Amino acid sequence: xxxxxxxxxxxxxxxxxxxxxxxxxxxxxxxxxxxxxxxxxxxxxxxxxxxxxxxxxxxxxxxxxxxxxxxxxxxxxxxxxxxxxxxxxxxxxxxxxxxxxxxxxxxxxxxxxxx
Amino acid sequence: xxxxxxxxxxxxxxxxxxxxxxxxxxxxxxxxxxxxxxxxxxxxxxxxxxxxxxxxxxxxxxxxxxxxxxxxxxxxxxxxxxxxxxxxxxxxxxxxxxxxxxxxxxxxxxxxxx
Numbered sequence: 001x002x003x004x005x006x007x008x009x010x011x012x013x014x015x016x017x018x019x020x021x022x023x024x025x026x027x028x029x030x031x032x033x034x035x036x037x038x039x040x041x042x043x044x045x046x047x048x049x050x051x052x053x054x055x056x057x058x059x060x061x062x063x064x065x066x067x068x069x070x071x072x073x074x075x076x077x078x079x080x081x082x083x084x085x086x087x088x089x090x091x092x093x094x095x096x097x098x099x100x101x102x103x104x105x106x107x108x109x110x111x112x113x114x115x
Numbered sequence: 116x117x118x119x120x121x122x123x124x125x126x127x128x129x130x131x132x133x134x135x136x137x138x139x140x141x142x143x144x145x146x147x148x149x150x151x152x153x154x155x156x157x158x159x160x161x162x163x164x165x166x167x168x169x170x171x172x173x174x175x176x177x178x179x180x181x182x183x184x185x186x187x188x189x190x191x192x193x194x195x196x197x198x199x200x201x202x203x204x205x206x207x208x209x210x211x212x213x214x215x216x217x218x219x220x221x222x223x224x225x226x227x228x229x
Contacts, residue, residue, distance in 0.1 A: 044158065107157045
């Protein structure tokens with residue numbers, strides 16, 4: 001039962017180039033999506049989010065795109081930096097970010113940014 | 116910067132034994148959560164806790180699991196009789212309100228059931 005899917009377990013990108021991490025979901029009730037970043041031996045930390053009423057949200061080098069009809073979202077990091085090397089989790093909620101307590105996570109994509 | 120603290124970082128136990136995983140949430144937070152991640156799998160929601168009671172729980176959170184806030188600072192997860200499949204990294208999280216982007220995770224307790 002993978003309601004949130006990250007089909008690429010790993011991704012390698014050269015420093016300065018764009019990193020694109022993808023996420024697909026199956027539950028049409030999801031209306032709030034988040035990306036978390038996780039370094040080894042640390043817990044996930046919030047990176048960026050998007051509500052289903054939007055199709056894009058930007059925060060500095062990070063942009064999340066949402067395609068509701070395709071049930072697909074992506075995280076763009078540009079330019080990529082070595083410090084961005086981490087595992088990135090896509091997560092979703094069906095509570096508009098404020099109504100539900102739980103997040104449904106994908107399995108994560110390990111990003112390696114090569115200097 | 117305030118952080119969620121979890122102890123121990125690693126816990127090894129025999130199958131059938133009880134374990135208690137401990138968490139100290141951020142001091143002014145009101146909502147508390149446990150998630151877990153089995154190796155190679157996704158992070159899974161277990162339970163949320165607010166106002167001294169469980170607000171939501173997943174199918175994973177069966178009668179073998181319980182949570183408690185025994186004092187004003189600690190938040191614990193107890194597994195009464197551990198099974199091999201309980202081996203996972205357990206993450207505690209807390210938030211001041213119900214906005215999910217304000218969820219802060221601890222660094223986790225790696226539970227190994229032998």
